[in-house]
Amino acid sequence: MTVDGRATRGDATRQAVLDTALDMFAKQGYRATSVRDIAARCGITHPGLLYHFPTKEALLKAVLERRDEVDRAEADDGVVDFANLDGRALLAHLVASAAKNATKRGIVELFANLSVEATAPDHPAHQYFVERYASLRATLIRGLDALASAGVLRPGVVPATAAAHLIALMDGLQIQWLLDARTDMAGSLRSYIDTVLTEPLAGP
Amino acid sequence: MTVDGRATRGDATRQAVLDTALDMFAKQGYRATSVRDIAARCGITHPGLLYHFPTKEALLKAVLERRDEVDRAEADDGVVDFANLDGRALLAHLVASAAKNATKRGIVELFANLSVEATAPDHPAHQYFVERYASLRATLIRGLDALASAGVLRPGVVPATAAAHLIALMDGLQIQWLLDARTDMAGSLRSYIDTVLTEPLAGP
DNA sequence: GTCTATAGCTTGATAGAC
DNA sequence: GTCTATCAAGCTATAGAC
Incomplete structure (x- = not known):
């Protein structure tokens, strides 16, 4: 679409x-x-493609941006703002995402592949992933802090540590699921979350 | 070495x-x-190399086998058999491995890269990783089962689930560490283990 | 056991016609 | 906006001399 629609x-x-x-x-x-x-x-030649995206790297960045748009649009079913969900809703959202991912092998492969590739400081998507992880971590810590204040976090659980665990579990479970589709990403994630809360997460 | 030494x-x-x-x-x-x-x-040409390893793929497989040998040799400091460690020693060994890995960025990159790449069924190292994960999982479940029998597993902890968590944590923490070397892989892993046991893991 | 030489392919990117 | 043609570079792998 052009600017005027x-x-x-x-x-x-x-x-x-x-x-x-x-x-x-x-x-x-x-x-x-x-x-x-x-x-x-796409039914065109590669110089045809490179007219729209001058380099392969530019194409990758456009794909990542588009992916974020789609994700944001999907999350906006109820016009929810991920970064401002309350603690329980945030954790429930992670479980729901894991379940949804299990229906999209391609997307999981893309992010599993890229999050390792992009670990190299000179990778085109390096900065994107650094920011992605930092932002997810910050959001999780905020949510867990809120749960701690509300007194529903099991004693001894440190928000920063639990945040690192949650992110690691999501990444690691994806690898296990890609290797063996019987892996239950959502269930496994939920069972970790339940060891962190004083009362189990409600929901399906 | 040739067969006769x-x-x-x-x-x-x-x-x-x-x-x-x-x-x-x-x-x-x-x-x-x-x-x-x-x-x-190595100071030779590439056909020179291909005399020893007929294809790049054969070289990869030889490298993986060699890596396993070195790991096994290192673990055999006290002639320990990884698969038959008792539960606590097994978990302590995981933490020690994580700590040792933090001194070898190269190795961590290799395995992080490969464990995702090799997720594709047609990857040369696919079978190697399928077996690697299955065997690690089996060993962990055995160890956790033993701990459960000994009554030192926190009630409600399911060995198969905790095994999946441990493997996912090791993989996921590696990605975080590669992105930001301040990530404490060993500490983070240990703190998960401590939530699974009734009594914290001893040691450094 | 290692070399030179080369085949044969794929890659990302560019020039210039239409 | 898309094409043809092409470049320069990289790759794995092989043939055959020494």
């Missing part, structure tokens, strides 16, 4: 490239996917 | 290649490291 042909192609790139980065990883492959699946 | 020049080269490959796969990932680069750092 009219869709052009170029924008349609741009969208198709973005969707296809997301799918292929997800299934094969960023490094293992070539610009040519993406272009071919 | 005599070292030959070829064997020395073989060893150098193995060590160098481990180092470079670790620092840059398997896919991003070329056979040429490895050969050059």
Whole structure:
């Protein structure tokens, strides 16, 4: 879409490239996917693609931004603001995300692949992931602090430690699930959360 | 070494290649490291290298096997058999491993990279990782079962679930540590273990 | 056991026509 | 906006000399 709301042909192609790139980065990883492959699946040639995204790296960044938009849109079912959920709702949201991820192998592969690749300081997505982890960690600590104040955190649980555990569990369980789809990411995460709270998390 | 115990020049080269490959796969990932680069750092050409290991894939497998040998040798400080440690010693060993890993960024990068890459069923190291995870999981469940029988497991802790948590934590904490070296892998792991036991793990 | 030389392929990116 | 054509560079792997 252009700023004034009219869709052009170029924008349609741009969208198709973005969707296809997301799918292929997800299934094969960023490094293992070539610009040519993406272009071919969109019915154009690779210089055609590079007209819209000048480099492969620019395409990756656009894909990540688009992914965040989609996630935000989905979370806005009830116009919820993730960063300001109350403690229990925040933890419930993590479990729900894990359950939803189990229906999207491609997305899980993309982020599992990238979060390791992007660990290298010179990776195009390095800064994106540094910020992503820092922000998630901060949100979790805030939520756990609130739960501590409300007295529903099991004594001895340190918010910063539990936050690190939660993030590690989400990442680690994804690897186990990718290796063996019988892994219950959501259930496993929930059972950790229940050891942290004085009263189990409600819900499905 | 040849079967009868005599070292030959070829064997020395073989060893150098193995060590160098481990180092470079670790620092840059398997896919991003070329056979040429490895050969050059060994002072030979790449066809020279391919005489010893017919393909890059064969080299990877040899590196993984070598890594396991070294790990086993290190664990055998006191001639300990990892799979038959008693429960507490097994958990203490995990913490010690995490601490040791924090001195070897290369190795951590190699395994973090590979455990995600190898999630793809057609990856050369797929079977290796499937078996690695299954065996670690089995060992952990056995150890936790023993602790449960001894009555030192906090009530409500399910061995299979705690085993999945421990593996996920080790993998996930590695990613956080690679992103930010201030992450305390060993401490974080230990604090999870302490929530699972009725009495904290002794030791440094 | 290691070399030179090279085949044969894929990659990301650019120039310039239409 | 998309194409053809092409570049320069990288890769794994092989053939055959020494």
